[in-house]
Amino acid sequence: MDKINWSELSFGYMPTDYNVRCYFRNGKWGELEVSTSENITMHMAATCLHYGQEAFEGLKAFKGVDGKIRIFRLDENAKRMQSSCEMIMMEKFPVDMFEEAILKVVKMNKRFVPPYESGASLYIRPLLIGTGAKVGVSPADEYLFVVFVTPVGPYFKGGFQTANMVIMREFDRCAPQGTGTVKIGGNYAASLKSGEIAHQKGYSSVLYLDSKEKKYIDECGAANFFMIKGNTYATPRSNSVLPSITNKSLCQLAEDMGMTVERRKITVEELPEFEEVGACGTAAVITPIERIDDADTGKSYVFAKDGVPGKVCRKLYDALRAIQYGEAPDHYGWTTIVE
Numbered sequence: 051m052d053k054i055n056w057s058e059l060s061f062g063y064m065p066t067d068y069n070v071r072c073y074f075r076n077g078k079w080g081e082l083e084v085s086t087s088e089n090i091t092m093h094m095a096a097t098c099l100h101y102g103q104e105a106f107e108g109l110k111a112f113k114g115v116d117g118k119i120r121i122f123r124l125d126e127n128a129k130r131m132q133s134s135c136e137m138i139m140m141e142k143f144p145v146d147m148f149e150e151a152i153l154k155v156v157k158m159n160k161r162f163v164p165p166y167e168s169g170a171s172l173y174i175r176p177l178l179i180g181t182g183a184k185v186g187v188s189p190a191d192e193y194l195f196v197v198f199v200t201p202v203g204p205y206f207k208g209g210f211q212t213a214n215m216v217i218m219r220e221f222d223r224c225a226p227q228g229t230g231t232v233k234i235g236g237n238y239a240a241s242l243k244s245g246e247i248a249h250q251k252g253y254s255s256v257l258y259l260d261s262k263e264k265k266y267i268d269e270c271g272a273a274n275f276f277m278i279k280g281n282t283y284a285t286p287r288s289n290s291v292l293p294s295i296t297n298k299s300l301c302q303l304a305e306d307m308g309m310t311v312e313r314r315k316i317t318v319e320e321l322p323e324f325e326e327v328g329a330c331g332t333a334a335v336i337t338p339i340e341r342i343d344d345a346d347t348g349k350s351y352v353f354a355k356d357g358v359p360g361k362v363c364r365k366l367y368d369a370l371r372a373i374q375y376g377e378a379p380d381h382y383g384w385t386t387i388v389e
């Protein structure tokens with residue numbers, strides 16, 4: 051294999067040696083299987099192709115300062131995939147098998163885990179799809195779980211930096227009582243167009259409002275939203291936000307730093323009251339937001355200057371990364387060491 055230039059990695063797909071699969075057939079999950087193929091063969095009437103029976107996860111493995119490989123919050127991702135499956139009527143993949151599959155795929159692709167110094171990581175992508183053939187609308191009776199890995203570069207190549215976001219009321223990513231709380235491809239399909247428009251206008255992402263009243267802040271296309279005011283960390287409570295594991299972790303760290311954590315409805319009008327705001331998710335941990343433009347009202351909300359993140363964003367970001375890279379003690383058992 052050619053040497054990987056760890057410092058040149060982006061957030062893209064690079065082939066690795068193995069992926070791990072498991073099939074649900076005849077009413078039960080089979081054994082974990084190791085594959086070297088990048089392809090999946092399936093029936094053309096598979097429900098994932100027609101009726102959107104598809105859920106996925108995203109987590110990371112890090113080579114720590116001590117040379118050990120740590121996977122961040124494996125159990126939380128396993129449980130979230132189950133809740134996604136429940137919502138779109140797919141067979142749930144057992145939590146213990148999920149954990150076993152991920153440990154296996156990381157171990158088998160050890161040589162793709164970037165070195166500590168690179169600031170890069172191994173991205174882990176589990177997915178679960180309905181593979182059973184159906185023409186009438188109904189859940190499949192066969193499913194496939196697959197997990198592959200790919201090394202990804204540090205999100206912030208030039209160091210921790212801010213981004214700009216935009217509010218556009220003409221698009222929703224999900225319905226008020228819909229599938230916003232689960233991690234499924236359908237939500238992403240619904241957000242591609244608005245995301246592209248935002249990118250063309252120079253924004254890193256859309257900031258979605260609640261789709262019913264367009265009054266409350268929901269989240270970004272693929273990341274949760276949080277805001278800082280004095281000693282308070284606030285994040286929207288909503289029935290259409292995906293429960294981000296990064297956000298959950300940051301809430302805990304904020305509390306540990308003596309901050310007050312608020313989970314409540316937050317209106318657009320409140321934005322000027324906040325000193326720092328950011329997006330959070332596995333990909334970047336935190337993307338501090340410099341400016342939010344409201345494309346409909348023409349208002350701009352500014353939270354930072356010259357790409358420099360706020361102090362609290364920096365502190366939270368450093369604290370979480372330190373746990374992921376084994377630099378700080380893992381008090382809550384968030385990381386699983388790959389032996």
Ligand SMILES: *Cc1c(COP(=O)(O)O)cnc(C)c1O
Pocket residue numbers: 108233269270271272273274292293294295296297330331332333
């Ligand atoms: C995955 C995802 C997030 C971030 O969740 P993490 O568990 O922190 O990676 C946020 N919003 C949406 C819509 C997502 O799909």
